[in-house]
Amino acid sequence: MRRRSVLLGLGGLVTGAVAGGVGWGAATGWATAPVTGGKPSTEDPKLPRVEAAGRQQAGIRRPDTPQSHGRLLALDLPSTDLGWLAALGDLILDIVDGSHPDAATILPDGAGDLSITVGLGPRVIASVDPALPGAEELPDFKNDGAIPDSRRGGDVLLAAYCSDPTALRPVLDLVAAAVPGATKRWDQRGFRAPSEGTIVRNPLGFLDGVVVPRGDAEFDENVWIPDGPLAQGTVCVIRRLRLDVNAFHARSRGEQEAVFGRRAGDGAPLSGGGPRDQVDLRAKTPEGEYLVPANAHARAAHPSFTGSELMLRRGYTFDDGDVDGVADTGLLFVCFQRSLRTFTATQQRLDEVDALSQFVTPTGSATFVILPGFDRDRPLGAALVALHG
Template sequence: MRPPDHQPSRRRFLDATGAMVALGLTAGCTSDAGHSGSGRASDDAEPPDAQTASATTPAPVPATGTHQAGITLPQPAQGNLLAVVADLTAAADPGPLLAELGCAVAALTAGTDARLLGLPPGDLTVTVGVGPRLVRTAGAALPGGTDLPRFSRERVAAGARGGDLLLQICASDALLPAVAATALLDQAGGRLSERWRQSAHRGANIPVGTSLTAPRNLLGFIDGIVGPHTAEAQQRNLWLAGPSQVAGGTIAVVRRMALDLPRFAALSVAEQEAVFGRRRTSGAPLSGGAITADPSLGAKTPDGRYLIPADAHVRRANANAVGAGLMLRRSYSTDAPAAGLLFISFQNELRTFTSTLARMDDSDALLAFTTTTATGTFLILPGFTPHRPLGSTLFP
């Protein structure tokens, strides 16, 4: 493990990554040759076996750019996710730590980090966010500096609320998230104290529109149909345009929820569809139309009943009814410590989430089957490049 006071300078970062870019290679970091967990490709670090990395290995996802990977890319999202939430220790300086983590992410996703243990990285992505406490140290008024309020149906232990750092690690290979998390925590060298982690998985992808798919959740319904799926909608609802320190980032909400599967499964299909306001098989709204059709909240039966019940999820969470923007969701299903959902939403205003959940809290039939057991919000840092280390816009 690297001693806490032995950290590479930003100048070493820039020199090393600039040289690698000049060679046309993926950005990486140099570090002390004696550190066995180095983020660079050492002489004994074996590249992924060409036979192992077969034609079925997913295409790599660039780690660097305007935005971090793991939000809109890749599409569809990978099947496996590990979320790790941690705190910085009192003596840790967030600037050097984030810069090192960015280097490690670049090396891991390029397959040049020995700590991958020979596994081909495939479509591995790592998305890094910082919690409200750290954001406030960079600027009291910056987006991302507000803690989540408490809501109903929460049973959250003290260690599972909030946090300084989020690592969202995704891959098609189920082995990679845990291996990458071990490497990143090793890179932190004792500067991080883990709060909680959650592994989760997505169901099979189902087409819901042109070049767009969504998985089913554990309740059997298609999850993530509505969202800012076009570049224009993402500019309006997803990405932070400013101030400059956060431009290109976004705000994530992470909530782990246990689901009461036996009680939901005891309902008839019609009762289950009334909870969601959608058909279970097709995902189409109960008001009619295709899966991508806007639910007609005013549509009624001949005897005057709403086609979409007053407490249906699609009605209570409807962005127009809430008066807020759209959320981009990367929700995954869990089976431990309980069958449930790891809900991750991205939006450029925390109000988008809080206003939506406040309206759902009032009378959303779906919430009766959920209990939140972990929760937090994080500013997803702007993308990084060889000349702009991860986190350097906030923590120079």
């Protein structure tokens, strides 16, 4: 089977193991560079600077291993005017390269591996052309009815990722102030366990972010919008998923693995083989029972049922304490794909049959188009602004 045929589930709750691949910078020429200023050591190989300029925006495929902390901020706009985008792009470049006059104050140790990503919501995209990717709102899925309006949607997404969590608030506050008339809709911080590439354990203790596009061809096929004013952009879906960790951990290890369809320790499929092997949906016990249960997450989300493509997942854990005595903790699921259908087809299938859903409560939902990359000569959102007139 081709890799695009092995998508195994909703935004990061899938399991598995690391697959190899050439780093994106080496493959495309938009390589990262060492930090050039600030403290500590500018030669620290663990914190390569993430260049803001490129064919695509940073914070999606760059860096290969997502930073350990993130903040996502959604804004509402008073109008659909886009004349501020070019100045916003220049501001981001100034912050990351240290030339902004406030850089020494908000980033006293330098930008490190900071990346800042900008997206636009469906209302704004539809005002330009309702036929563009990303002009469609997310539908309501099962159990979405309890999501408050204050945690839905938004006109602008600003996402900052960094190994230094103290940088996130001042950086995004500065960037948000450059969006004229904007008001905050929702704001969410998240963190990741130590990881390699996109692989990380989710709050339920299972490996996450394994089956994702790898290499230029798969990113072109599954992630980047191929043409038009949004070419080299991508459609982002964000879901705030509260997880009932206590209830899940109260189950036996065997029951937990049956929910996912994979082993907890190494992520190998219950159908047999190693961590890198595909799930065999036809494998049965001598008694005729499926080795991967009928309602296991891996089976429920398999593309043979959904007809969907691969999505790039860069999920984060959130923990916002207790709300009315209930732990408000879970997965801040973030995925990227060139068509919204990749996500919606998968989620609609999961709504029908997925053992994992009994432990998941959606508490936030949004979609944005992440604009194409930019640089000093190619302003942020230039093609879209030209079409908008």
